[in-house]
Amino acid sequence: MRTEVAIVGAGPAGLLLSHLLHLRGVGSVVLERHDRTHVENRIRAGVMEHDVAALLDAVGVGARMRREGLVHEGINIRFRERTRRIDFRDLVGRTVMVYGQQEVVRDLIAARLEAGGTILFGAEATAIEGIDGERPRVRFRENGEEHLLTCDFVVGCDGFHGVSRAAVPADRITLFERVYPFAWLGILAEAPPASEELVYAHHERGFALLSMRSPRLSRLYIQCRPDETLEAWPDERVWEELEIRLGGAELGLRRGPVVQKGITAMRSFVAEPMRFGRLFLAGDAAHIVPPTGAKGMNLAVADVRLLDRALGAWYGEGDPRLLEAYSEIRLRHIWRVQHFSWWMTAMLHRFEDASPFDRRRQLAELDHVTSSRAAGRMLAENYTGLPFLEEGEPAWEDPS
Ligand code: RFL
Ligand code: PHB
Numbered sequence: 001m002r003t004e005v006a007i008v009g010a011g012p013a014g015l016l017l018s019h020l021l022h023l024r025g026v027g028s029v030v031l032e033r034h035d036r037t038h039v040e041n042r043i044r045a046g047v048m049e050h051d052v053a054a055l056l057d058a059v060g061v062g063a064r065m066r067r068e069g070l071v072h073e074g075i076n077i078r079f080r081e082r083t084r085r086i087d088f089r090d091l092v093g094r095t096v097m098v099y100g101q102q103e104v105v106r107d108l109i110a111a112r113l114e115a116g117g118t119i120l121f122g123a124e125a126t127a128i129e130g131i132d133g134e135r136p137r138v139r140f141r142e143n144g145e146e147h148l149l150t151c152d153f154v155v156g157c158d159g160f161h162g163v164s165r166a167a168v169p170a171d172r173i174t175l176f177e178r179v180y181p182f183a184w185l186g187i188l189a190e191a192p193p194a195s196e197e198l199v200y201a202h203h204e205r206g207f208a209l210l211s212m213r214s215p216r217l218s219r220l221y222i223q224c225r226p227d228e229t230l231e232a233w234p235d236e237r238v239w240e241e242l243e244i245r246l247g248g249a250e251l252g253l254r255r256g257p258v259v260q261k262g263i264t265a266m267r268s269f270v271a272e273p274m275r276f277g278r279l280f281l282a283g284d285a286a287h288i289v290p291p292t293g294a295k296g297m298n299l300a301v302a303d304v305r306l307l308d309r310a311l312g313a314w315y316g317e318g319d320p321r322l323l324e325a326y327s328e329i330r331l332r333h334i335w336r337v338q339h340f341s342w343w344m345t346a347m348l349h350r351f352e353d354a355s356p357f358d359r360r361r362q363l364a365e366l367d368h369v370t371s372s373r374a375a376g377r378m379l380a381e382n383y384t385g386l387p388f389l390e391e392g393e394p395a396w397e398d399p400s
Helices: 013-024 036-040 048-059 063-068 088-092 101-114 233-248 296-317 321-348 355-373 371-385
Strands: 005-008 028-032 070-072 074-079 082-087 096-098 119-121 123-129 137-142 145-152 153-156 175-190 198-201 210-216 215-225 258-272 279-281
Touching: 005 013, 013 028, 013 101, 028 036, 028 123, 036 048, 036 101, 036 119, 048 063, 048 096, 048 296, 063 101, 074 088, 074 355, 082 088, 082 123, 082 355, 088 371, 096 210, 123 145, 153 296, 175 233, 198 233, 198 321, 210 233, 215 233, 258 321, 296 321, 321 355, 321 371, 355 371
Parallel strands: 005 028, 005 153, 028 119, 074 198, 153 279
Antiparallel strands: 070 096, 074 082, 123 137, 137 145, 175 215, 175 258, 198 210, 210 215
């Protein structure tokens, strides 16, 4: 089997890249180890940056998002038993879109299949070979049989646990990592969200977050220990904790059947560089952010947006410069977002080893962010996302 660009992984990164390349007439094959139902029902991210939503619109996959997604003009931050609002529209003139990642994935799969694109579900990449030559190859297993996909470029969009990053010799890659001493327990509940906008709560018992997927589906998270299991958290206990941490009585938190429940570890992670000969890494395969800043899917989209342009320049004009610059351009933005995600995490969570001084300092920071326009703008600018520039780079100048 042969294609121009072999894409490993049908998450948001791999699917969007395949769609963007198709729009410019470059062929690709997407290999995905899970079946379509699994991929379409995996509940993960929920918040899209302003320009990420605009990009999905611009490339023809935003119609259902515009109908069903929720545009949010701000978020709430709760601490010291009080809720304060950060008004994005007022502070930076931008908004975010609340629309589930699995919906984005469904829309992208539908668009690719409708256009005759090739996504091989149940096809697990097992090895990547020849990345320093002109004909790299991906070995994959499908229905118990071994196959070979030959291509011009391999793009590893196979998430944190994928094979692409692992295919890079250890002496060519540097990994940066911070693992946090807590996790998030998340539930999806058939209950109308108690707030129109997200509520991020700092509480002495730990962080909590109220989010949503629709006017009838709430997505809620609480900070828990990283070694805890779901058995320790029956629904009743989760609701009680949510009520305490979110100020449930004041908020009018509504309970409903819990239709999904899971625990997610928290880490910050960056692999450098993101290019190794003809192998490129994109999305979670190259970097992980803790979910507090709602950035994971947005970074994945920003990676493939640039990669699409770079591959376009290579196939169109034979110009390799953007491909050569991919890693450097992306890492600069990725580290900005790493800082923001770490900062939100540090400000909002309970750290077991924090001293009384640390706790007072955390509250002072929350006061600052929710009362100073300058500090609020810093949060708003990062949360709604740095605007994309035409060259594919995110802007570094003040966008307002
Ligand atoms: P994905 O989505 O993990 O997709 C990788 C795909 O590769 C497949 N794969 C393979 N296929 C073939 N052969 C192999 N050997 C393979 N190995 C793996 C996998 O099956 C999978 O289909 O990576 P991608 O595309 O880079 O997308 C990244 C995002 O999924 C991720 O960053 C976000 O979900 C993170 N995230 C959030 N991001 C946001 O932007 N906003 C949010 O509000 C937000 N909230 C979250 C989150 C992630 C969470 N969890 C569960 C990690 C909330 C949570 C709880
Ligand atoms: C979500 O809705 O899943 C969500 C929202 C905001 C975050 C993280 C997750 O910061």
